[in-house]
Amino acid sequence: MSISITALRVPSSLDADDAADFRLLGDLGRQVCDEQVGLPDLSPSAAEMLSEWQDPTDSLHLGYVARIDDAVVGMVTLAFAQEEGAQTAEFDILVPEANSGRGVEQALLARAEEDAVARGRSILQTWTLHRPDERDRMLAPATGWGRIPATPLADVIADAGYTLEQVERNSEYDLRSDGTEVRRMLAEASAFAGPDYRVREWTMPTPPELRDGYAAVLARLSTDAPSGDMDFVAEQYDADRVVRREATLTAAGQLVSVTAVEHVPTGELVAYNELLVAADRTGVTHQFGTLVAAHHRGHRLGTIVKCANLLRWRELVPTSPIVSTFNAEENRPMLDINEAIGFVPVSYAGAWQKRL
Template sequence: MTSPLQIRRVDPFDTAEHNLWWRTYAEANRADMGENALIWTLEESRTEMQQRSATTARRTYVALRDGAVLGGGSLALSLKDNVHSATVGVTVPPAHRRQGIGSALLAHVEAEAAAAGRSTLRAETAWPASAPADGNGEPGIEFARRHGYALALGDLQNRLELPVDDAVIDELLVDASGDGYETHSWIGPVPAEHVAEWAALDALLDIEAPTGELDIEAPSADVEDYRADEAMQAAQGRRSFGTVALAPGGRIAAYTQLVVSGDDGNAYQWGTLVRREDRGHRLGMRVKLENLRMLQRHSPGTPRIYTYNAESNAHMLAVNTRLGFQTTGRLGELQKRIG
């Protein structure tokens, strides 16, 4: 007789419990995406879950049978904005799929979100570039569809092998001179004179970039909250590289950020945004090139950069193509309304 499945919330300060959750998360993602599985490392995830955040409440769960962990779940609740929504996740390694474990986990996490007053649920699932563009036949998207989640936005995962020759960067910069604008770059926390504008632009990214059918609003642009996230990134061992383009009056016209993981060594492209009134000067290309040059000079061992862009964002995809990025996968941003 099969023992009943138990679902338990994980204590992030319990090392053994968190490790068990993380192993299911990592194993499931590697099975689906192979070498291009972008996985938060064990210590990065532990640090995030232990953060006393003023902006996001995070929870993780494990599904157990006879003491063995068969799958994991996650829930993130925004506390200052988008309080109508929650981000949910379910990860089940292949050996335990098609046994109702993922469905039980999802039902539990959805009930927790509903109890917190959330009416819109968001989730993500990834599949390789070699699979059909719509993900047909891929386990993550098929599972999501069966449970009422619709594709709200499709993204491309792209990878750039490093280093890029300086001559290539110089050649591209000729076409991205951005006359009248100056660039300023740094490593680590955003300088005090720029942090308020940077945080505001970073918050705008969620609604200025293509959002498809996603039901979202701009997140908090509070400087104290942004500094708290920077402190968490430092605790995770991550290293941030930032570049801005400054308009003649000194305000930030464009920004970009690369973050290098202290564990896996890869660089990840985070936000890039040009203000509406400053578009048309190739500033997106310019700040990305200057930031790439700085990364290569100060982190020469970084082997590659990963980035995600909405498939509808033709301009940024064209910028990435000129830099040499290659498509390695797809990401589906999913949505379900429960109230």
């Protein structure tokens, strides 16, 4: 048996003659998420990924396709942050169950590492998905927070020298539930925060007068969010990058709602929450970034942005049934808010890292 690995072409459009493998990437991601945790919507479609892959300004995306006898048996994707001095390479191995155990995962992992080294990166990172099960063999991260059941892919990654640095909880909120508790929590948190803080809301694109402030709080996500010993580059944002990011997020018809909190005395945006749904408004809503700037924590701003955006979302997209979100297990302040709102855990992710 011989495994051939070739570069994944990034087409000009999904209708282009060379787009078949890229379309398959979207299908494969959904298949793998379904097989691993029963949640295919955790993976974006090819249409949702294409714009980001086509523009390498802020992040370079690459992929490789593994074949046996001309049949696709798996893929690996890589993302390289483009900030000056960035040392990380993030990758995602996608091998369906039917092809697991044939050496495909190892071959794709080796190719990802080879590419990362060739591009001067010395820190490799990847994530694995896990069901919320208790099994005979559980894996604990370096943070000491949370546990995940061992899986064949996790074993491949661990055998290659990667350390499980962090566990993230994937939670869902039922948008069809009664919103009374969310309204109560928002009212109490707003009263606690007081008049120095006010809510700002918009649907992407961000109004020009808010882009600089939004850029500043977006940049904080890479440095202020709990990340264990995962080494993330400090992302650099300005108004132009905000425009590029939003063009990418909405390119395939996605809708994004943003709720932020402004610190009135300074005019600074100090917290935000983003909710996104695909062109199919009956699908799962994904919570993207959520952050309270470190120097403004303790004022219940996390509760404000989450609750206000959920209530706004009920009006914007009444057909979406669920909100899905990921949070680090050690991020108890944010998990406390989620649990009080009504989010329940449905799966977990393991964050793995290797330093070369």
